[in-house]
Amino acid sequence: MHIPDGFINGPTSAGFGIAAAGGLGAAIKQTGKYLNERQVPLAGLVAAFVFAAQMVNFPVTAGVSGHLLGGVLAAILVGPWAGFVVLSVVLIVQGFLFADGGLSALGLNVINMALIGAVGGYAIYRLILRLLPADRRGVTVAAGIAAGTSVPLAAMGFVLEYALGGTASVSVGTVFTAMLSTHILIGIGEGLITALVIGTVVNSRADLVYGAPQFAGERTEALR
């Protein structure tokens, strides 16, 4: 999913770079409105966990792998805007220290994984949650479905960027079909991993889950 340098032309990459920088600034500001000081270490930990999980490529079909994006996972744990910040931090570390994701493509990758993956994915999570019971199972199932959907959506972000500034001569329609079919499969893995992690947290410390405010009061006594 990490776009390298060279796939998308300079002007398009620069435009998305500016949009991503603006988005990150706004996301940091929004995060400051609801995140409190005591949550800072756990929010940092969510970023570290997404980095770690992204290292673990799982096979999807012969010769193709995928890895967790973690946008919906992060957004449900710490909120959509902090989720945007989490994915941006991970992409910055990967791009600058691990040569994973082109530096000129950083804005493209932030838009696809932080904006579409985390913020967009969280919106889907909220929609699905309305159709399900507001219990722990409902939260877990909604998390899995939203996460699974967010991967092909993020892949569509690439298709849009390719349509605007792709450097290859392959038609947009061909890239669309290939990206969609491959990422639907990767999305299944994303959904399963996200449901596993969110299910575990919501069953042990649901009060820590931003996306499940109905459980917020449960541990207040134990905390004091």
Place this chain on the structure above:
Amino acid sequence: MRDTKRIFLIGLLVTLTVAVIVAQFASSSPDGLEHVADQQGFAANATDHGLSRSPLADYGDNLTGNSGVNTAVAGGAGVLITLALGYGVFWLATRRSDGTPPESA
């Protein structure tokens, strides 16, 4: 407070386990985008990453001759660096412009 510290330490242990140990078993097949680029013949459009010679580039591929050690070192370092950067950014986010933290929720 002690409780939050405990949750943090458990989470960090799980995270390090994923990056240092589970990552050893990661598939080395191309990921979705790499696969599409290969299949459609535009993989060669990718240009060299400007920092491809940095020590942690490609998750430590060039560190030592032992790929298990490389992954473990890169994973451990990456987790701690991401944690530090994330902590710093979120710490700044919770500061108000006048330097006071927002009221806790």
